[in-house]
Amino acid sequence: MNMIRLGLAALVLFAHSFYLAGAGEGPHVRGENLGGWAVAGFFALSGFLITGSRFTNGLGEYLVHRVARIYPAFLACLAVTIAVFAPLGFLHQNGTLAGYWTTETTPLRFVFSNLFLEMRNYDVAFTPATVPFAGSWNGSLWSLYYEFLCYLIIAAVGGVAWVRRSPLPLVLAFIASVLLYANLPVTMPLLQDTNFSLLAKLLPFFLGGAVVQALSKWVGLHWSTGVGSIIGTAVCIAAVPTWGGQLAAPLIAYGLLWVSSVLPSPRLIRVHDVSYGFYIYAWPMQQLLALYGVHNRGMLVYILTSAAGTLVLAIASWVLVERPVMRAVRRRKAARVSIAAPGKQPAVPAALETEDASGEQSDSAEGQKKAAEAPAGTG
Known part of the structure; x- marks a missing residue:
């Protein structure tokens, strides 16, 4: 799935290019730009993978891996922003770095205010200011907060034995989340909370992937079902203007899983997952290039240059x-297995030997393989 996730991250970069270059809003589908649909795909795949992780791990182990996968790279991105991107922006605007560390929003305030994933400040020392989309060094990081909230929701419900035994609870939770979002115009005047509305928008996609994971013991991956899921997704989105995407979330998850099982992928991408780094560094790289006027050379040049620069940073983030x-987390788990079974050679689970974006999806990778190998009739 590394290739699929990298493709989704590239789609986010493409969608953001129009805003950051001051070239309008770009292509939209049912009122949502392509980046928004890519984020929906991320959440659907994440729901599948993360639910598999929760079902096969204790709460402590699950949370360790979730934090290890998402948080260190996020902190590193904040640090790179105040150490590289923002100083270049400040120098470009003021001709000097004097006052950089004391100008609102100060670099340290930027880090501290965003320390717990919820983005509260997007500018650093009044930069970037001389770009078409001023005041934001990284508008992509907002989704990580809601991603982690979904992790916590699955952490809670995954501890209930009934949820582990039967797919029905997750199916009911998914239906409830879709109904909640469909009736958001009724609840929002009462709550008036942006965090709630964004979580309500994204949670159905995550739970849609969770439903596919819960049903994976009985449903295999087959070309007819995969194509049917893609067609069903298009029908839902076309037929239901506001919440058709949320309704189609399980179909989106299944369709992406099927595509990932048949899509050729270079070994480097299969082994090295740079999609997360690509996602979190695309926006600041695009802002930096806009700062120096690259966007004025045409959208194609701007997009390709942004993608190339972002890929370099994504590789650095991964390496x-x-x-x-993640290797440190794996060694920690392998050491605990060795202590628990003295005298035996510790056997690292197969899923831990892969460089999956989710860190340690336990039976998820194996489950997907089995699903892909299932008889055609199970599809």
Whole structure:
């Protein structure tokens, strides 16, 4: 699935390019730009993978892996923003770095205010100011807060034995989440909370993936079902203007899983998952290029240059931060297995030997493989 996730991250970069270059809003589908649909795909795949992780791990182990996968790279991104991107912006605007550390929003305030994933400040020392989309160094990071809230929701419900035994609870939770979002105009005047509305928008996609995970023991991956899921997704989105995407969330998850099982993927991408780094560094790279006027050379040049620069940072994030942290977590788990079974050679679970974006999806990778190998009739 690394290729699919990288493609979704690239779609987010493409969608953001129009806003950041001051070239309008770009292509939309049913009132949502392509980046928004890519985020929906991320949440659907994440729901599938993360639910598999929760079902096969204790709460403590699950949370350790979730934090290790998402948080260190996020902190590193904040640090790179105040150490590289924002100083370049400040120097470009003022001709000097004097006052950079004391100008509102100060660099340290930027880090501290955003420390717990919820983005409260997007500018650093009044930068970037001389770009078409001023005042934001990283508008993509907002979704990580809601991603982690979904992790916590699955952490809670995954501890209930009935949820582990039967897909029915997750199916009911998914239906409830869709109904909640469909009736959001009724509840929002009472709550008037942006966090609630965004979570209500994204949670159905996550739970849609969770439903597919819960049903994966009985449903295999087959081309006819995969194509049917893609067609069903299009029908739902076309027929239901406001919440058709949420209604189609299980179909989106299944369709992406099927595509990932048949899509050719270079070995480098299968082994090295740079999609997360690509997602979190695309916006600041695009802002930096806009700062120096690259967007004025045409959208094609701007998009390709942004993608190339972002890929370099994504590789650095994977090599220097993400992979070392996940390897440390794996060594920790392998050491605990060795202590629990003295005298035996510790057997690292197969899923831990992969460089999956979710860190340690336990039976998820194996489950997907089995689903893909299931007889055609189970599809």
